[in-house]
Amino acid sequence: MFDNTIPLLGVLALVALAGLVTVRPLRRALITRSIFSAYRKVLPQMSDTERDALEAGTVWWEGELFQGKPDWQKLHAYPVPKLTAEEQSFLDKECEEACRLVDDWKVTHELYDLPNEAWRYIKDKGFLGMIIPKKYGGLEFSAYAHSQVVTKLSTRSSALSVSVMVPNSLGPAELLLHYGTEEQKNHYLPRLAKGIEVPAFALTSPWAGSDAASIPDSGVVCKGMYQGKEVLGMRVSWDKRYITLAPVCTVFGLAFHLYDPDGLLGDKTHIGITCALVPYDHPGVDTGRRHFPLNAMFMNGPTRGKEVFMPLDFIIGGPKMAGQGWRMLMECLAAGRSISLPSSNTGMAQMTARAVGGYARVRSQFKMAVGKFEGVEEALTRIGAYTYMMDAVRKMTAGAVDLGEKPSVVSAIAKYHVTERARVVVNDGMDVIGGKGICLGPSNFLGRAYQQIPVAITVEGANILTRSLIIFGQGAIRCHPYLLPEMRAAQNPDVRQGLVDFDRALFGHIGFTMKNGWRAFRQGLTGSHFVTVNTDVAPEMKRYYQQLTRFSAAFAFLSDVSLLVLGGSVKRREKLSARLGDILAQMYLISCTLKRYEAEGRRKEDAALAHWAIWDAMYKAQQAFDGVIANFPVRFIAAVVNRIVFPWGHPYVVPSDEVGHQVAKALIAPSATRDRLTAECYLPLEENEPVGAIELALKATLEAEQIEAKIRAAEKDGRFEGNPQANVRDIAIVAFEAGVINAAEYEVMKRRNHLRDIVVRVDDFPFDYGVATANKPADDRMAA
Template sequence: MPLFQRLRNWRKNTISASILKAFKKVLPPMSSTEKEAIEAGTVWWEAELFSGRPDWQKLMNYPVPTLTVQEQAFLDNEVEQACALVNDWEVTTQDMDLPEAAWQYLKDNKFLGMIIPQEYGGLGFSAFAHSEVITKLSTRNSALAVSVMVPNSLGPAELLIHYGTPEQKNHYLPRLATGQEIPAFALTSPWAGSDAAAIPDSGVVCKGIREGKEVLGMRVSWDKRYITLAPVCTLLGLAFKLYDPDGLLGEQKEIGITCALVPRDHPGVEIGRRHFPLNAMFMNGPTRGKDVFMPLDFIIGGPAMAGQGWRMLMECLAAGRAISLPSSNVGMSQLAVRTVGAYARIRIQFNLPIGHFEGVEEVLARMGANTYAGNAVRIMTAGAVDLGEKPSVVSSIAKYHVTERARSVINDAMDIIGGKGICLGPSNFLGRAYQQIPIGITVEGANILTRNLIIFGQGAIRCHPYLLKEMQVAQEPDSATSLDNFDRLFWQHVGFSVRNGLRTLASGLFGARIFTLRHQAAAETKSYYQHLTRLSGALAFMADVTMLAMGGSLKRREKISARLGDVLAQLYIASCVLKQYESHGRQQDELPFVHKAVQQCLFEAQTALLQTCRNFPNRNIGLLLRLVSFPWGASFSVPADALDHPICEQLMQPGSTRDRLTANCYCPTHPEDPVSAIELALVYAIKAEPVEAKIRQDEKNGLFKNHPEANVRDIARLAFDMNRISAEEYELLATRNRLRDTVIHVDDFPGELRNPAAFMNLRNTRQGDPK
């Protein structure tokens, strides 16, 4: 036997065997539901980011999502019309629902069947088209977006497409596509909440009477809440645990989580009451049932899919989460950036547009960079779904970080518009978005849960090139084959960790420029790829050391895992931003947004790594990690102030950059609409600035001294009377002033506001409209 083989056998039988034995002891127990959750979906670009040396050419080779001619026409026509049918103020104060005309329009034009294949009467749209539609609808009204989003996200249609029997597909999909059936999916329980696998809702296999005949079925009891569209649904998707104590289906007594479709009018179904989700006014409510008998063919996929519900949900959840919440929150961000950028140019204080003050400039620039980054994440993640991926990790990243960035954008927007934003009324274009931001934070996996348990908890195992394989081998019965496989994987893993550690130390000592890129990067962004490669190596090395040092206890160290998840997320966000810059043809006017967004990602990733080192339970290991990753200390700082001004200049004037950044924003043309008024007022504000400057210079020269009418309201008339401006210039200022007054107007109402009847008629009774 060759010496090398003898040495390998010695290593395997002594060192690797001992390590495998210890590994099995520290390996945390994993339930079947946890195993299915971890193994659900696919691994995509996030695996490259976890590799320590991402292949950036691979990122650039991903196709850029595009719309078909049919999809673009739908966005330009049907989506525009749907937006025009809805008035946000009336929905949230008078109708408490979408108007009937809007509901009918959505049904007639197959908005509820965008993901249903054309062969079943649906539109068969791509994930990217679905995302584009939801983003645009969200810039108009939350209830409108949610009512379209839910039937096209995780729910009966998607589950039927993937798992339904031919009979179920042929019956339900055409009806869902045309709105004859309105779906809802009931998963969340009062006693389980985010721990969906622990739902107490249950069913027992038994015999019962169905249409006068005895059939094999289930007697199901459930109590669900937070179920979107439940009050108006006609077809209820239901998740519950199924048991077979009498062995009617086989030997297995506890069959597992099962998904069924239950018609609303089925005997025993309790449905129709509503929750009141922060004035969003989309239909959401509870549903209950007690010992409701239903035949086995109600199970999605038929009896053969009994007990497969959790796997079904985990496999489908990624696609829905990758689209719905990121799209709706990017829509709100685009609306905020477009309107507040204009407002900052229109609103004048101390004789200057407020956007020219550095304090406002800082906040507005942050809004712009966050919106640019959020949109990049939305597009790239939806594109992954169209490539056939079910990106469970990046969908969690997109859900958490896009909704958090949207929260930052809306909060910043409210700070800028001040009192205008906090007084609700028909002319307030942001108040409802501010109220509704917590909904996106809470639903489809609460953000605290997503950040602390899912992103790294699932990402580290799925993205790591060896860890999941090692875990799978460790769960096999002891054998020569399993030991041989573990030996090979473990020592490959050691080599992987050592290489990443050495590369991380070298880049920390000598700079990230030691990394040679394998793709032709733009000169202005080349260093970002190198820095991201350095941080990727640091993440991979630190994750390996952390998992080795903590073992199964890492599951309880949520702050550590959350910070490591933050690093992975920031690398992904930066990748999306760079990909978007390339896909837009390296537009130079976008560079300030790119610089600010990527530099913020680098700083946040560095902060998370340093905090991990600082708070590591074993201080010596923490110090070692810091010395390897950042031998000279912190390398990245927050973006420079100099980036703010060019960003704000782009946001405060009409132009191609502003239009690209807010491409999905619905811009109505009705003169009484607040968004329409802002768009028109911005144009006249810019036109009037030279005339305004002339008047201010005269004022500075003392020409209007001792004239009481030389105030902010009447100075234009005084200048005209003194022949300092022409009639045309005066008319321009008068038009600007009228439009500006419309924009800054704050609604007021009769004193009987506490009277419900008066409240329901606010739009018709408001006082003080500008003339």
């Protein structure tokens, strides 16, 4: 009897436990109620600005990656963004002309601004109104077209691209389109579209920086005189810096806290952050001074005002939108951040890949093109593969905006990881071109880009804070299927309904965590070889889909374990949060790259670019997993998680040298792959243009290679021994005189040498860099 009792008791216990868990009223009463009560006590109250930031934007593909089982069919179903005929024509004609009008050396060294002709052109041709609908006189371009334009302009000059980028990003036009009154739209949008008005947006404060919600700038509702009449308005004081286009703007958006101590608008003393549209010449407004943003030379500077009276009609959207500024900014930020910096930095990378790749074939050392040295190949590999991935991220993210998304988490990922990869690309480019890169001058095609890289790292959310606070901090709550419902349930003033909702979310969350833990372990045990990919994919890429599915399950499980163990403190453990964000971000970057490879027709000749970029990102994601697990505060749990995620150890090592060789090889010779990789580059095929000279020299170098091989063979046979002219510079002359090459071959070599010398030339200047001459009176200068 005793032997039979034990199994029976076990069965009864299991039945009781099952009943406790599955009978919801019983479960809520005996389990959930106490958890709910404790959760409500520890959950910090959110401010309105925190809530607005958290709820702003939309969840897109990153939500699939958070699920632990991405739907690859959904990824492939996203439309591939395409240009209309009008947009393509604009890119081919107007953008080409805008680039032609700008000489970056003159902009950054002599004018400290775009030339007047370029300013007139981009205003007249609608560059500043690309996002404005045609009914207001704008171009009404898609987000993708906007991205294409910015990318192309960035291959020529950052001052040009930024001057176009900012009016079409977060600023007056976008805010007016979404929130402006009809009167404001009808007045300002046609003027902004035609460049009659030049906009800026003043948000950043010296005392708040990236914590924009804490700006000290404030206004008080009061009565005052405006245009000869007493009206209800605001007396506003502000001190802003880093405001792009502020020195040349004619109207700017201004963000400030609005207060109503006398109750003139209602019973709320602190109305909240408010956005107003202020003419630059309004009495009391101070603009015009400039910052000096690392030789980028785009217009950027401070704006200030003290006790400036302005009517309530200056508020974007009118008085009814007072206090709604933070939500307005958060809702619009995602779209602009999805395009501006990912596009401009991809343009910079494309230019680097094109020019440095060509330079590495033209420039020889030790009688061999430097691009064929394995050490240089490493740098060229990163340049090529990262550029391919950056462009994939740019296009897919811009495409999301055209689908109506405002992907706040994705935009942060794109901003951070594209700009960080751009930093690597440009640094590698500088290493390859060596001494030419560190001596500035008209023929240095990369030096200014190198100087300006920190600008992109810093603006639109400093990269350190974006990585450590936003990507996972916001992504975990927005993308997780149960976290936000749990929080909303706990904050529901109707406690009864809140308990019901919390119970549903809590047990859904528990099941979600267990499923992902088991899925991660099972897929790890089998090396993900049996993971089903639910759509047709390129066979050569299938393993990445399988491994990424495994990593998605492992990430979802690790995130839940981290949140369970650390709770709200995960936000303060910024290093762990950053590494969790790195995993999510690398998965997004890989998804974009896979999407690009499919969208472009599975081109085998481009496969090496995709392989290296994806493998590198997988390796980085794996390192981020290690970083979280190695620093997890509860070591026993860390050990268990490590065994679940990596039951047989690590699947990824550094990318293959052979694949890297194929990537580097694609950069140093003309090909369709190279053209696709650098499709948006502005390429003026003229000898006096640094990038154009490289293009011409690369063609001439390839034409001369067989002739040069003949000369080298003759040299090896001792044909030129003892001739002092048989040096690296003049050996073609000796070979021609010795009859080794004929006249036609000599002309090929002569042209190659001429173009090579232009490419490798390093600029030099007068002893005083021309300062004394520049400071002389005009007559003296003529005499000199």
